[in-house]
Amino acid sequence: MLVCNCYSCCCGFLKSVKKLRSYGSIMKSNFDPIINRELYTLYETCMEICPMNAIYHHWPHRRDLTDDFMNIRLELCIGCGVCASNCPSGAIRLEKVRDIIPVKNQAEMTVKYMEERAH
Numbered sequence: 001m002l003v004c005n006c007y008s009c010c011c012g013f014l015k016s017v018k019k020l021r022s023y024g025s026i027m028k029s030n031f032d033p034i035i036n037r038e039l040y041t042l043y044e045t046c047m048e049i050c051p052m053n054a055i056y057h058h059w060p061h062r063r064d065l066t067d068d069f070m071n072i073r074l075e076l077c078i079g080c081g082v083c084a085s086n087c088p089s090g091a092i093r094l095e096k097v098r099d100i101i102p103v104k105n106q107a108e109m110t111v112k113y114m115e116e117r118a119h
Contacts, residue, residue, distance in 0.1 A: 011051075013026075014026075014051055014052070017052075018052065026078055027100070028078050028079045028098070028100075029078065029079030029080065030079065030096050030097065030099060031079040031081065031094040031096055031098075032072075032074055032079055032094070032095055032097045033072055033079070033083050033084055033092050033093070033094055033095075034092065034093055034094070034095045035069075035070060035071075035072065035091055035092055036091045036093070037069060038091075039089050039090060039091035040069070040070060040089055040091035040092075041088070041089045041091070042068065042069070042070060043087070043089065044057060044070075045086055045088055046070065046082075046083035046086060046087050046092060047070060049082055049083065049086050050077075050082060050083055051080065052076045052078055053076065054072055054073045054074070054076035054077040055070055055071070055072050055073075055083060056070070056071055057069075057070055057071075058070070058071050079094070081094050
């Protein structure tokens with residue numbers, strides 16, 4: 001299995017997925033990133049490096065800054081792990097949340113598509 005670690009600025013496929021907002025056209029990995037808020041130090045490295053712009057800084061509105069945090073839009077995330085492997089504070093980890101077995105080749109994908117379409 002291949003997990004994409006491309007940058008959407010250079011990769012035509014990721015760029016088109018983002019531009020057309022067709023996130024369903026890309027298969028996610030079996031992992032989602034989880035932020036440990038106790039370890040997180042609000043570096044924006046993970047936000048800047050995320051190829052899908054799935055991480056954003058929620059700027060504070062409260063005086064005590066308790067709502068100042070980074071957040072992940074899981075609907076945009078492909079589970080590539082770039083954020084986890086580049087988090088300076090080690091506050092992001094990947095958690096297995098799915099058990100999807102990817103197809104091996106185009107022929108298998110066509111068969112799977114036709115079976116799903118028939119039902």
